[in-house]
Amino acid sequence: MKRALPSTMRNSVRHRGCLLLFILGTTLLAPFSQAQQLQTKFGCNMTRDEDGEKVIYGDTGEFKLDGERIVALHWESALYRPTHGFECSIDTGDDPQAEVAQDGSKENWRITLKDPVAARHQRGYDFYNHGMNCSIRLQRDGDKLHVIPSCPALCGSRGNFTELSVDLKTGECSYEQK
Template identity: 80%
Template sequence: MRRAMSSIMRHCSARCSRLPALALLALSTALLAPVSHAQQLQTKFGCNMTRDEDGEKVIYGDTGEFRLNGDRIEALRWESALYRPTHGFECSIDTGDDPQAEVAQDGKKDNWRITLKDPAAARQQRGYDFFNHGMNCSIRLQRDGDKLHVIPSCPALCGSRGNFTELSVNLKTGECSYQDK
C-alpha cells in the first residue's frame, strides 16, 4: 500500500500540489481502508429434541457458542450429545482443539468452514483412541438471513459416536431444528 501511495505521489507531482491537503488526506484514507467488512457471527445456542428411532427413545442435546470475525475465531464451543436408554455418546469441539476458519460468501449467505490444524493431535488430546472414525474434521456454518445451519463432518472429535448432530438455529428466537434422519 505504501508503494502505491508513493507511486501516486510521483505521478501527480505538479497537479497534485494544487489539491487541497484535505482532499489528499481523503484519497490516502480511502486507499488504506479495507474494501469490504468482515463477516461476523456471534451466537450461543442450546437445543434438545426427543424422537423415536427404531422403537427406541433417543434424546439429542446440543449447546454451543460461535463468535467469528471474518476468518478469526474469537470463541468456539460446541457439545453434541445423543442419549439412548442404556448409554450415551458425545462429540465436542472448542478453541483448545486449535480450530481455524475460512470464510466465504455465496450470494446473500455467509459461510464459514471450520477445520482443525491437527485433527490427530486433537483426537489424541481427548483420549479418543478406542474407535477410529477417521481424522477428518470440518464444520460448515451457513447463515441465511436469521437461520444458521450447522453442518458437521467431524468424526475426529467424537468418542464412540460417528459425528456431531446437524442442526439449524434461528438467530433471533433461539429456536432449533434438527436434521431429519
C-alpha cells in the same frame, strides 16, 4: 531542459496524488473493516423415535467469529439411547481455525482443526477410528444458522456431531431429519 511547475499546479498534483492514495487505501481496507461476524449461543434438545427406540438429542454451544478470527467456540453434542449415550465436543483448546466465504446473501464459515489427529489423541480417543478429519460448516441465511458437521475426529465412539439449525433471533432449534 526541465521546467518547474508553478506552485499552484504542484499543490494540485500533490493533492490528487494524496487523494488517490487515500481512495486506494480505503478500497483495499474496506473488506477487512467489514468482516463477517457471528455471535450466538444455543441450547437445543429433541426426543424422537428411531426404529422403535427412544433417542434424545442434546446440544449446547457458542460460536463467536469475527471474520476468520475465532473469538469463542464451544459445542457439545450428545445422543442418548435407553441403554447408552454418546457425545462430541469441540472448543478453542482443539486449535480450530476458520475460513470465510460469501455465497450471494449467505454468509459461510468453515471451521477445521489445525491438527485433528493431535486433538483426537489429546482427548484420549486412540480407538474407534471414525476418521481423522474435522470440518464444521456454518451457513447463515438471514436469521437462520445451519450447523453442518463432518467432524468424527472429536467424537470418540460416536460417528459425528448432530446437524441442526438455529434461529438467531429466537434461539429456536431444529434438528435435521435422518
